[in-house]
Amino acid sequence: MREYAKVNRIVSExxxxxxDYEINRYQMDLCIAADKQSTSVIKFDGKKAxxxxxxxDLLDDLNAKRQPEIEYYYEDLLGIRNDxxxxxxxxxxxDYVTFxxxxxxxxxxIERVYR
Numbered sequence: 001m002r003e004y005a006k007v008n009r010i011v012s013e014x015x016x017x018x019x020d021y022e023i024n025r026y027q028m029d030l031c032i033a034a035d036k037q038s039t040s041v042i043k044f045d046g047k048k049a050x051x052x053x054x055x056x057d058l059l060d061d062l063n064a065k066r067q068p069e070i071e072y073y074y075e076d077l078l079g080i081r082n083d084x085x086x087x088x089x090x091x092x093x094x095d096y097v098t099f100x101x102x103x104x105x106x107x108x109x110i111e112r113v114y115r
Contacts, residue, residue, distance in 0.1 A: 033114035042110040067092035
């Protein structure tokens, strides 16, 4: 699967998460790796007051160890699930996540090394 398609899946999953939490205002900035010496970077900057702890917990769960072997099955796995935010599958294809949630909004920074 091309890197573009993988990054697109990650962005799509986050958009589903934001919809689940009724987050309708956010900006996204992304850079897709062009070769195996590059890193894809996705940034979200959103506005939503009083996000619940469950939102923070889901973001924290994304810092699990990346599992490259799952990438081959990623689309099949996503195809059999409903439109819920699946942190296990998403964490398996992400290398690094940092986030900051305040009373007024959030910032999420995601890295995925091209492999």
